[in-house]
Amino acid sequence: MNNPPPATVGMTLDQVDTPALLIDLDALERNMKLMQDRMDRAGVRLRPHAKTHKCAPIARQQIALGAVGICCQKVSEAEALALAGIADIMITNQVVGTKKVERLVALTRRTKLSVCVDDAENVYELGTAAKKLDIELDVMVEIDVGAQRCGVMPGMDAVDLVRLIANDEHLNFIGLQAYQGAAQHIRKFNDRREAIERATQLTRDTVNTLAKHGYTCRVVAGGGTGTHLFESTSGVYNEVQAGSYIFMDADYGRNLNQAGEYDREFENSLFILTSVMSRTRQALAVVDAGLKSMSFESGLPDVYAHPGCRYAAASDEHGRLEVRIDSSIQLGDKLKLIPSHCDPTVNLHDWFVCIRGDLVEAVWPVTARGAIW
């Protein structure tokens, strides 16, 4: 069930088998440095979300540049990356159910670990499992700051949950998870800023209410690629969890900056290399990358640097390109596509083919590919 990599080190790009998941290393490295420098200047910690890349070599580079650790979304994702040597992981998610909680707690033997909660019973479940192994587990309380997904209401609901954690001798309350996921793709800069100002206010109030009750938030975490500017300069958040900034995608490419232009500060470093496999009509080219090579729920991919072609429709294993009459595209030609949504696209692949210029410099595993438990 392990698929061989579609390239080996030293190949040129035209020798890479398709479809392949490509990283442009120069762009990746610029993106990583830009974000780390910005967080350093703002005086906040960067803990990049690894659900974007699921890749131990990338996590190691992020940490080498200054990140305090990584975020994961699932226990199995954290297990895979801990096994690969990542030593500080926050699970930005609830872990529910005896078996999963036991795996979570066991993982503290291998890596520094924290987890989010939003439910009293779940606190009890975590405490019981931690006691059984006689370990201490770091716990964040997630508050809902506008995403309307997980998290207790800010304010006294959070205090009640923190009290339960503080009273459990095997759990350490370390802070608040206050991620506003729904704000990441609000297109207009000022609208995004306002959404995070509201989230920040709710978070600040909760931090203060907790302080009045004697509880200190060492960590106040949140932020994503679309909004990290605002959380990092809020004076409230001290840890930013952006993930997609390393790759970007067509969906993030539709966000606007303060000047009202498409925000191109972070570059597209992630591509699907695809080949033309059928070319029977002038206005049509069929490529070999469809629903099993990219995620489409955020729209169609963009064709990179090929203005004569537009990706118009996908089926399982095919992409239909509309081709302008002046295009010279031929059977066998290779194109780069910019996926519409990087995270679920990466999860479809076993390997990153990492190129610098036209040369394959490395092939990295998608270490936690399919780790959904």
Add this chain to the structure above:
Amino acid sequence: MNNPPPATVGMTLDQVDTPALLIDLDALERNMKLMQDRMDRAGVRLRPHAKTHKCAPIARQQIALGAVGICCQKVSEAEALALAGIADIMITNQVVGTKKVERLVALTRRTKLSVCVDDAENVYELGTAAKKLDIELDVMVEIDVGAQRCGVMPGMDAVDLVRLIANDEHLNFIGLQAYQGAAQHIRKFNDRREAIERATQLTRDTVNTLAKHGYTCRVVAGGGTGTHLFESTSGVYNEVQAGSYIFMDADYGRNLNQAGEYDREFENSLFILTSVMSRTRQALAVVDAGLKSMSFESGLPDVYAHPGCRYAAASDEHGRLEVRIDSSIQLGDKLKLIPSHCDPTVNLHDWFVCIRGDLVEAVWPVTARGAIW
């Protein structure tokens, strides 16, 4: 990179870790028998498409029931299933590029194999590779019967391509691939029928034109789950390639039968088992299956047998359920979801958890998961 299975044989359903890809074996077996019996009665061969399941144990069952072999979409998919012992595979797709063609041709040493073409250069490429290994490769000419994707135009374009194949001593022309993919999800029965009547007419004309030029089509192949009734009784098609009928999905569930009702002849046998992981508001339950557990380009999944809940939105690892006020759904509860599109959903998972009633009877690998080359 291999994830452990979320269940072991003998477990009860409530012990299965989530998210998990479930098969209801009773429903699967009824679906397989219904289709095979129908094709037997119609006097046509069934060659189920394995891009749906990518699973050697299922392919073996289909063949044991009477299928002549399977279809694959990619060389790597065929390699994985041939390695697992499947002895007759048709690649219902173009294979382009030297390296891929060499792998394709090498695979004839392991399994009976055929492939589709729609381009003269590609015929030359296949013939050259077959000559190099001194083997004979069976070749189908794909004609475009309305899907406007791959395939040459019916009629003389097909004759020209068949002539090239017939003149290559290492290629055997065996017939026509005439799949009308765009008709599968036309909702109204009569509209679907008319689309296939048009496809059948184009196919019949091409078969006759080829006959006039001395070329016999041993195989006339096409058909899918939405239209198999029409191809199998057309008098022209003699091999049907339906795939999704074994599982069905929410999208196929929206097709109408002749009476204008939702067609429930084939049953949903494929589910995503998911757990409620957050339950902080009365009208909301968050489950642990999102974009990395199911494909969403064909819409949202249905919640199975739980009328108080509706899957309303997905993010990478979360599903947001709208919950009716009278619902008793609780944190930790497990639900079955019916994916909107079975093929790309299966491709996200490493394992099928096969249940009969409430008991795990088998755990099968998704043998060719991620085999996209």
